[in-house]
Amino acid sequence: MIQVTSKDVMEKFNLNLVSGNEGIGRYITTSDISRPGLEMAGYFTHYPANRVQLIGRTELSFFDMLPSNLKYERMLKLCSQDTPAIIISRGMEVPEELIQASNENSVPVLTTSMKTTRFSSRLTNFLESKLAPSAAMHGVLVDVYGIGVLIIGKSGVGKSETALELIKKGHRLVADDCVEIRQEAEDLIVGSPPPLLEHLLEIRGIGIIDIITLFGASAVRPKKRITLIVELENWDPEKVYDRLGLDEEKMKIIDTEITKLTIPVQPGRNVSVIIEVAAMNYRLKKLGVNAAQEFSRRLDEVISMQDDLDDY
Incomplete structure (x- = not known):
């Protein structure tokens, strides 16, 4: 404390x-x-x-x-x-x-x-x-298109590797491995790195790398508001994953509910691109553009038209 x-x-x-x-x-x-x-x-x-x-x-x-x-x-x-x-x-x-x-x-x-x-x-x-309420979480926090994305998941699932690929694409690292989280206001959760791990990223097989030395000062930022959580998990063929995005899952951190997405990981899936799209799609939803709801509306119209034809 x-x-x-x-x-x-x-x-x-x-x-x-x-x-x-x-x-x-x-x-x-x-x-x-x-x-x-x-x-x-x-x-x-x-x-x-x-x-x-x-x-x-x-x-x-x-x-x-x-x-x-x-x-x-x-x-x-x-x-x-x-x-x-x-x-x-x-x-x-x-x-x-x-x-x-x-x-x-x-x-x-x-x-x-x-x-x-x-x-x-x-x-x-x-x-x-x-003096804000605080907590610590295992994960990686990255600024993707202005959206603070907290990447979580079991050890070895590829969180740091995904963050490294995002950094190479021009996005910014906030914290790796341990994210210190503070609730600075109502519905305002801010993440930052512990001083010991600031600017550092751990890649299995390579070790610890300094992001500022490799990619420059623009590749990091000291803190960022967390608005989206992405959980990476190994693909489970028995599990049914959300394919439309109509149901929004939430995860509570301290006293704030944050939107959470679960992304299954398997060979051939470009997780960094998926996270980029997830961040952009989140911004569009906040602006009132929801592709899943629009698809649902179109589907309802098609079903309604089919029902009308069946009545003749």
């Missing part, structure tokens, strides 16, 4: 650490961000202490209006044991009361020169990406 700390945020956005140095390693457990306006007014009944507290011009201007005897008290409550960090935007000066309270409770206080709304948006996106 990937964990995010206040130090990670500081390094990511190049923030300045003002006080509370001892707490810079505190964990951030939620992507939600709090603007503590009510807390500045003294209402702490529902204070979301486990969130990053972002203080902008509005909160500080109200704080300046408080009586001196209340300022330290409010800041001490703001710096709870669960607060991962307090961030001051617009490069504004940090109140002395906040510095004192943060040092007492070891809550890191950071500053940024960015505007409050802009920084809040960027920080939320960063935390949602890092």
Whole structure:
């Protein structure tokens, strides 16, 4: 499980650490961000202490209006044991009361020169990406015509060899063997390679090859949204395979249902071409063009016409 700390945020956005140095390693457990306006007014009944507290011009201007005897008290409550960090935007000066309270409770206080709304948006996106539900799958992820195709199947069925042929045709490799998957939003599944396997592809009989060295930087990409799953399996003569494509199979990854195709593999079948066509056909379906449904409609018309002729 990937964990995010206040130090990670500081390094990511190049923030300045003002006080509370001892707490810079505190964990951030939620992507939600709090603007503590009510807390500045003294209402702490529902204070979301486990969130990053972002203080902008509005909160500080109200704080300046408080009586001196209340300022330290409010800041001490703001710096709870669960607060991962307090961030001051617009490069504004940090109140002395906040510095004192943060040092007492070891809550890191950071500053940024960015505007409050802009920084809040960027920080939320960063935390949602890092804290998204994750999983790992055995397979190969390839970008085919802009469609993230996750190729799965039993070991030795030819996943990496198929990916290599797709790369030779100009498509891009994302991950081989192990695909790290994150649900970054509802119905949004993104796959990426583990750092150890980045840009690498394993071909039995050859070994591990570096795709960037062989095919250039344009042959890889760091991550890709997964929208289609292709399962390769050895041809089973006893199994009935879908020949029309009317029934759409789904596979659930984390909390998202993704379209899945099963392609039988046997000598003479060009699997890479089939996957290319599958990706293009998937795009056409999203645009409202469904060849299987059109064929079914034509077939129904022919049957209806035949029935009408039989009635005469």
